[in-house]
Amino acid sequence: MKKILKITLWVLVALVFLGTFVYLFMNSRPKDVIYETISPSVTDIERTTVLTGSIEPRDEIEIKPQVSGIIAEINVEPGDQIKEGDIIAKIKIIPDESMLSSARNRVNVAQLDVDQKRLEYERTRALYEKKFESREKYEQDLSAYNKALQELKAAEDNLSIVKEGVSKENEQQSQTLVRATITGLVLEVPVKVGSSVIQANTMNDGTTIAKVADMSDLIFKGKIDETEVDMLSEGMPMHISIGAISGSNLEAVIEKISPIAVNDNGTNTFEIKAAIAVDSTMNLRAGYSANASVVLARAAEALAVPERILEFAGDSTFVYVETDSAKHEYLRTPVTTGISDGINIQIVNSDLTTDTRLRGAQIK
Numbered sequence: 001m002k003k004i005l006k007i008t009l010w011v012l013v014a015l016v017f018l019g020t021f022v023y024l025f026m027n028s029r030p031k032d033v034i035y036e037t038i039s040p041s042v043t044d045i046e047r048t049t050v051l052t053g054s055i056e057p058r059d060e061i062e063i064k065p066q067v068s069g070i071i072a073e074i075n076v077e078p079g080d081q082i083k084e085g086d087i088i089a090k091i092k093i094i095p096d097e098s099m100l101s102s103a104r105n106r107v108n109v110a111q112l113d114v115d116q117k118r119l120e121y122e123r124t125r126a127l128y129e130k131k132f133e134s135r136e137k138y139e140q141d142l143s144a145y146n147k148a149l150q151e152l153k154a155a156e157d158n159l160s161i162v163k164e165g166v167s168k169e170n171e172q173q174s175q176t177l178v179r180a181t182i183t184g185l186v187l188e189v190p191v192k193v194g195s196s197v198i199q200a201n202t203m204n205d206g207t208t209i210a211k212v213a214d215m216s217d218l219i220f221k222g223k224i225d226e227t228e229v230d231m232l233s234e235g236m237p238m239h240i241s242i243g244a245i246s247g248s249n250l251e252a253v254i255e256k257i258s259p260i261a262v263n264d265n266g267t268n269t270f271e272i273k274a275a276i277a278v279d280s281t282m283n284l285r286a287g288y289s290a291n292a293s294v295v296l297a298r299a300a301e302a303l304a305v306p307e308r309i310l311e312f313a314g315d316s317t318f319v320y321v322e323t324d325s326a327k328h329e330y331l332r333t334p335v336t337t338g339i340s341d342g343i344n345i346q347i348v349n350s351d352l353t354t355d356t357r358l359r360g361a362q363i364k
Helices: 002-028 098-129 135-164
Strands: 035-038 041-057 060-063 070-072 088-094 178-179 184-188 210-213 219-227 237-242 249-255 262-263 267-276 289-306 309-311 316-324 331-339 344-348 358-362
Touching: 041 237, 041 267, 041 344, 178 219, 184 331, 219 289, 237 267, 289 331
Parallel strands: none
Antiparallel strands: 035 358, 041 219, 041 289, 060 210, 070 088, 088 178, 184 210, 219 267, 237 249, 237 289, 249 267, 262 267, 289 344, 309 316, 316 331, 316 358, 331 344
């Protein structure tokens, strides 16, 4: 019985070894590799790039006051359309005490001088009418009296300007009235009634009362990588799509390419500005994020193949041309490539035709 068990065990071991050998032998035999076949096609190929940026008005004007004081009145809100010369705000002057005191003193002195010159003039006039005084003396006293009146008027005007910021002689051109310097849309009003404002001078930029821009003259401002900037030039067309406006496709023309790079998170980029052909039916807003598509290069009716079937070796590029369809044999053939759109690539200086069969992806 034991002998039969040993024989059976050895037979099983032998079968296992034999099965393993057969399995390994069958799997070590070369299998037929089958590939899809692809033929070159004639098509238009464009190499494009996309720039990210935003829509901005070409000129954004900051309206600043000509005098310092307190905002007494604001007549506009963001989104209002205004014309040049419209009153945006009114400023209440907070006079300097020393200047106010000096202005009042000047008025008082001028008034005293007027009173004195009037008495002298009236006395001379009475004597002149009675032929007891010369005409020359009369005319001198009259001139002195008129000059005193002019000085009093100037002193009172100066007091009005110091006290209220308004000249009595020219109230319409008062510096307390902040007026729009251009026709456009009010983008921002960063102050409120009661806010203190400072006039612009050599020591201070001044307080911005409002920001105004002409929204009919817009530009796209974006950035492009240094590897592609040399492919752009001023005058090239662009197509602008705005994320907030579905289906938007605005035409634009590159106006300016920055001559200096800016480091953006370790990457050198160049600023691009392009003039937008504004669609009057589209409500564009300053600050909209946008993408600009630019055609860097184009090849019309080019012989092209899918870029995925190429083989790259150093500076050389190869395709595999089918030589025997029955035996699935291919010849490794060098080719020269041109423009690529990321899917298809142009083939130049090659004997390939649209009838040529090329090896594609492996099927099995």
